[in-house]
Amino acid sequence: xxxxxxxxxxxxxxxxxxxxxxxxxxxxxxxxxxxxxxxxxxxxxxxxxxxxxxxxxxxxxxxxxxxxxxxxxxxxxxxxxxxxxxxxxxxxxxxxxxxxxxxxxxxxxxxxxxxxxxxxxxxxxxxxxxxxxxxxxxxxxxxxxxxxxxxxxxxxxxxxxxxxxxxxxxxxxxxxxxxxxxxxxxxxxxxxxxxxxxxxxxxxxxxxxxxxxxxxxxxxxxxxxxxxxxxxxxxxxxxxxxxxxxxxxxxxxxxxxxxxxxxxxxxxxxxxxxxxxxxxxxxxxxxxxxxxxxxxxxxxxxxxxxxxxxxxxxxxxxxxxxxxxxxxxxxxxxxxxxxxxxxxxxxxxxxxxxxxxxxxxxxxxxxxxxxxxxxxxxxxxxxxxxxxxxxxxxxxxxx
Amino acid sequence: xxxxxxxxxxxxxxxxxxxxxxxxxxxxxxxxxxxxxxxxxxxxxxxxxxxxxxxxxxxxxxxxxxxxxxxxxxxxxxxxxxxxxxxxxxxxxxxxxxxxxxxxxxxxxxxxxxxxxxxxxxxxxxxxxxxxxxxxxx
Numbered sequence: 001x002x003x004x005x006x007x008x009x010x011x012x013x014x015x016x017x018x019x020x021x022x023x024x025x026x027x028x029x030x031x032x033x034x035x036x037x038x039x040x041x042x043x044x045x046x047x048x049x050x051x052x053x054x055x056x057x058x059x060x061x062x063x064x065x066x067x068x069x070x071x072x073x074x075x076x077x078x079x080x081x082x083x084x085x086x087x088x089x090x091x092x093x094x095x096x097x098x099x100x101x102x103x104x105x106x107x108x109x110x111x112x113x114x115x116x117x118x119x120x121x122x123x124x125x126x127x128x129x130x131x132x133x134x135x136x137x138x139x140x141x142x143x144x145x146x147x148x149x150x151x152x153x154x155x156x157x158x159x160x161x162x163x164x165x166x167x168x169x170x171x172x173x174x175x176x177x178x179x180x181x182x183x184x185x186x187x188x189x190x191x192x193x194x195x196x197x198x199x200x201x202x203x204x205x206x207x208x209x210x211x212x213x214x215x216x217x218x219x220x221x222x223x224x225x226x227x228x229x230x231x232x233x234x235x236x237x238x239x240x241x242x243x244x245x246x247x248x249x250x251x252x253x254x255x256x257x258x259x260x261x262x263x264x265x266x267x268x269x270x271x272x273x274x275x276x277x278x279x280x281x282x283x284x285x286x287x288x289x290x291x292x293x294x295x296x297x298x299x300x301x302x303x304x305x306x307x308x309x310x311x312x313x314x315x316x317x318x319x320x321x322x323x324x325x326x327x328x329x330x331x332x333x334x335x336x337x338x339x340x341x342x343x344x345x346x347x348x349x350x351x352x353x354x355x356x357x358x359x360x361x362x363x364x365x366x367x368x369x370x371x372x373x374x375x376x377x378x379x380x381x382x383x384x385x386x387x388x389x390x391x392x393x394x395x396x397x398x399x
Numbered sequence: 400x401x402x403x404x405x406x407x408x409x410x411x412x413x414x415x416x417x418x419x420x421x422x423x424x425x426x427x428x429x430x431x432x433x434x435x436x437x438x439x440x441x442x443x444x445x446x447x448x449x450x451x452x453x454x455x456x457x458x459x460x461x462x463x464x465x466x467x468x469x470x471x472x473x474x475x476x477x478x479x480x481x482x483x484x485x486x487x488x489x490x491x492x493x494x495x496x497x498x499x500x501x502x503x504x505x506x507x508x509x510x511x512x513x514x515x516x517x518x519x520x521x522x523x524x525x526x527x528x529x530x531x532x533x534x535x536x537x
Contacts, residue, residue, distance in 0.1 A: 122460035134462060139513065139523055140488055141459040142475060149453035150477050157451070157502035199456040202497045248431050249418065253450070253477050253486050258422060263484030265418030265430055 007097045008227035008235035009396070011039025011220035012359040015113070017184040017213045017346045024057050027216030027352070028064075028113035029071050035109070035218040040231070043072050046220070047105035049079045050095040052088035052112030052351035055124070064351065065092075068111050086298065086386025087243055088112060089217065089354030090394055094241040096221050106226040112351035113216030120144065121212060133256040133387065140258070145209050145301070147255045149201035152303035156203065159318040161306060165325070166208050167191040169302035170344050172330050177341015179371025182356075184213050185345045208302045213347030217355035219362075233399070236365045238358075240284035240395040246273035255387045277391040278312040278383050285395045287379060289313030292335055294364050294374045296357040298384035299342040309337065312383050312393070331374060339364060339372045350386075357382035358394050365398045406510045407445050408524060410483065411438040419443070419483040443487075445508045446529060447478040450486045452500045464514050466493075476526040478506045489526040494535055505529040 013034025015027035028051075036043055051064030060067040065079030082091040089112045096108035120143045128134040136142040155161040171191055177183040189207060197206040227235045246254075247269040249261035254273070271279055282288055289312060297308035306320035314335055315323050323329055329337040340346070340360040343353070361380030363369040378398045385391040410421040414437045416430035421443060428436040458470035474491035491500075492511060506526045513523035528534075 120457075120460045123462070125461075127462070136488075137459055138462040138464070140475060140490060141455050141463045141473065142488060143455070143459050146453055146455065146475055150451040150475075153453060154451040154502065199454075201453045201456060203453075248429060249484070251484070251486070253488060258488050260486040261429070262419040264482065265413060265416030265484075 005101060006224045006237040006239065007100050008222045008224050008232055008237060008399070009219055009358070009362050010222045010227050010232045010235045011035040011037075011041070012362050013038055013218045014182045014356060014359055015216035016182045017215035017349060019118075019184070020214045022115065022214070024054055024061065024113040024115040024214070024216070025067060025071050027115075027214060028068050028111045028218065031113065031216040031218035032068065032072060032109065032111055035220050039220045041107065041220070044075055045107055046075070046077055046109045048096055048099045048108035049077050050092040050108065050110045051079065051081045052092040052110070052355065053081050053083040054112075054114045054351045055083070056117065057115055064112065084243065084386070084392070085388055085390040086348075086350060086384045087354060087390040087392035088351045089356075090241060090382075090384070090392030091243050093219065093221070093238070093355065093358065093394060094243055097238060097241055100221060100223050107220065107222045109218065109220055110355060111216070111218040112355050114349040114351050115214045116212035116349065118212075132258065136256045136258065143201070144255060145201040145204060147253065148209065148301035148304060149204045150253060151307060152203055152301060155303055155306060159321060161303065161321050163195060163203050163205075164191055165306065165321050166204070166302040167194040168324055169299065169305045170194050170207055172324070173299060173305075173338050173342040173344035176331060176339050176372055177345030180341050180345065183341045183345035184211070184347050204301055204303065210300050210343035211347035213349045215346065215349035215352045215356070217352040217359055219355060219358060234366075235399060236362050237397050237399050238394060239287065239397050240281040242277055242280035242284065242393040244276055244280045244391065245389045247276065254389070272311070273389070273391065274307065274311040274385055277385065278381060278393045281381060281393040281395040282313070285397075287395060287397070291379050292381050293377045294339060294361065294380045295335065295337045296340060296342070296360050296380070296382045297337055299338060299344055300348065302344065305337065305342065308383055312381055331372060336374045339369060339374050354382065354384050354392050354394070357384065358396065361394075361396050365396060405445060407508065408443040408487070410441055410443045412441045413438060419485055421483075421485060421487060444480045444482055447480040447487075447506055449500060449502055449504045449506050450477040450479045451502060452476045452497065454497050474500065476500065476506060478526050489524050492525055492527050492531070495527055495531065499528060
């Protein structure tokens with residue numbers, strides 16, 4: 001059943017993830033061209049361009065919407081550029097979706113691409129004593145994996161998770177990604193290999209943690225009416241997009257902060273920030289987690305994937321290990337998670353990643369995910385979280 | 400809270416909600432609905448319980464300044480202060496390893512030199528298990 005607030009995904013495209021070392025624009029343009037072909041339209045049909053920003057590629061990265069509009073050949077199309085850390089891509093999707101839902105346009109392009117340096121993500125250069133992201137490296141030596149590891153250790157203490165569970169997530173995702181032509185790492189791993197890799201941030205080993213990658217992703221959105229009238233009656237619907245911020249007091253320590261909010265004053269909210277991200281999507285769509293058939297979640301570390309099982313409502317807190325061990329989140333199980341291979345197989349290309357999650361869900365719902373298809377997938381949800389109170393979730397449903 | 404001359408962290412407290420802020424918030428209370436509150440400087444507890452912990456197995460990137468070459472891993476602790484209801488991150492002194500830590504254990508604040516230039520000494524707070532100095536020296 002379609003509703004007036006449905007927006008159709010009529011075209012998707014990706015440049016394979018990797019460490020290609022080229023300008024980020026080349027990846028985005030390739031993704032756009034594929035999406036246009038998939039939608040069977042010409043770039044001149046695009047009425048709005050939403051670009052997700054990259055922070056590591058100079059000024060063109062800060063004005064991604066215009067950068068890609070220029071690369072595709074100026075057409076006078078209105079643009080926007082969004083930045084929301086890991087949620088940047090979903091924020092761009094939301095900008096395009098709102099433009100369509102307001103009736104200001106029928107067809108919009110969303111694109112994000114990144115070229116990343118090797119190793120840890122680091123703050124911008126310069127001495128900035130008032131920037132918590134700069135200070136956490138300077139004063140604490142706290143990298144992103146530091147925070148992932150704090151969550152992982154907490155999980156082990158509270159719920160009895162083990163490093164072997166974390167390894168099992170990686171083994172699962174590595175197997176899922178074997179047949180994905182867009183994944184950077186298409187290699188099966190054993191738990192032993194993962195546990196033998198060096199410790200980056202105890203209890204997390206190198207192979208528990210995702211890499212940084214180059215990549216590009218693009219989707220073309222259209223109003224449901226336009227899609228139905230132009231041969232896209234089967235196009236997957238976006239039912240909801242969530243880009244919520246935390247609610248004070250946020251009592252979980254988060255990148256790049258030195259401390260949490262205080263729980264000594266106001267009451268602690270019912271949902272943690274991560275749980276509130278997906279909850280906002282479910283509320284918006286009027287669809288519950290029990291209806292989800294496939295999920296793409298942000299496995300920045302393998303342990304974080306387990307947190308997401310609970311945060312997107314696939315199980316109660318403390319039950320994620322059981323879900324994993326029972327194979328329920330493996331393709332063929334009750335609700336497969338990260339059939340694309342996830343960040344474990346992709347590595348993170350920040351502005352493209354949230355868009356890539358939606359593309360995988362689109363392929364799954366279309367039945368086009370060759371070699372990794374979740375049979376009968378009807379409802380898909382994505383979830384991610386990044387620095388500075390950013391997070392996103394997108395809920396898509398088969399039309 | 401009586402802290403005497405013991406070195407301690409300074410936070411601020413919202414006069415309306417009673418929420419604490421660290422690092423000290425001085426612009427405006429971030430507790431929703433409390434924009435008219437005053438922010439009072441308050442000393443923070445010097446001890447708390449270990450919420451979680453990890454270590455840095457690889458040298459962090461700039462602007463981190465390594466104290467040794469080759470790099471030696473150090474621990475990072477997240478410590479929950481009961482009265483203030485906040486969790487504060489800090490490194491542990493070099494002698495602490497992850498094997499010395501467990502979630503829920505009592506931790507205390509110390510200050511150590513982080514870096515030194517010709518004209519300045521940069522001091523930083525760190526967390527260690529309660530009684531660590533005595534244990535280490537015994």
